[in-house]
Amino acid sequence: MLNRRKTLLIGLSNPNFSQRFFRRRLRTKANHGYDDVSRRNIARKHGDEEEDKEKIHLLKSRGQHLLTNPRILDSIVRSSNVKSDDTVLEIGPGTGNLTFKLLEAASKVVAIELDKRMIEILRKRADERGVQDRLDIIYGDALKTNFPEFNLVVANIPYGISSPLLAKLVFGVKTNPYRSATLLLQKEFARRLLAKPGDSEFNRLAVNITMFAEVEFVMDVSKRDFVPPPKVDSSVVKIYPKSKIPDIDLEEWCAFTRTCFSKKNKTLGATFKQKRKLMELMKLSKFEGRSVDSDDDGDDLGSGTGISLLRGKIVGILESGGFLDKRPSKMPNDDLLQLLSLFNEAGIYFHDRANAKGICDAAFDACDCLL
């Protein structure tokens, strides 16, 4: 049986209507369920008994929280600077609240949606509005689907795929160039993305994304602006891919930042003295001392073993660059980049280059480095 708490009439996807309905529900009780009476009322109020047949069970597992506040929808479109010749990529159009606003400004929208029921509604609404020729709907998982051509991204995405989707968009910008991506994200995730060195939220998500893109805060969005309301608040951010993408090995960079940020408040000297870290690097690196003792298990860090030579080399690099007492949580990207190049020049690597992939595959794999 359908869970009635999340069964909404499609009438709710009409922003003007659902805002009125939602405000009334909030006045009566902090109850976000939808009972039979409310549903009948919704159908009557919407003036279409046919609506009653169009119930849709919104799935939490697919992040189906529809943005229904028209003021917020308008602000998102405005802040995206959509131009009349733009082709906008929208991930997760749902029932089309944002899609149809975008179509008022753009030449075309290409929308990738995982849920066939949403697509059915979207198609019907597009036909009713006569915009079907300007809306391409792709049925599929946005993480697994090859992106079509587009030059702008605007989306209220399912928060569960924020990291890999961001990786696909930001790291894949060479394959899919675009002007900017305006995304509605979980507020906490957005804060981490916007964090600067020294901020308590600063982490490798910010480091890795800002290597390739500038991130700008647009606005906060209350959970009350969605139907059904999610548990968390949200923020809109705008991401601008950098015009000059640094020429780095993405997998190597992500593996390096993963190591540095494993204990982001520790000094680099302390992080790189850990036996476990040295053992990992020993397997991946190629430097003079490596072959000293091939079955070196690192138990004895005395002089002469491969591991102790590696440790000496790393400490030397950290000292010479002035990095020994630096903490990753306070380091700007340029410093991290400089340190990685010093390591690599010395034959010390963080990723298995024998299994290196192209940038697109790497983008998918690297997304775990955003978490």
Ligand SMILES: C[S@@+](CC[C@H](N)C(=O)[O-])C[C@H]1O[C@@H](n2cnc3c(N)ncnc32)[C@H](O)[C@@H]1O
């Ligand atoms: C947060 S809702 C947004 C709906 C609509 N854009 C709005 O603002 O009202 C997210 C939508 O993404 C869809 N979705 C979830 N996972 C997806 C995926 N991996 N690929 C494409 N769409 C997905 C859901 O079915 C849902 O329609």
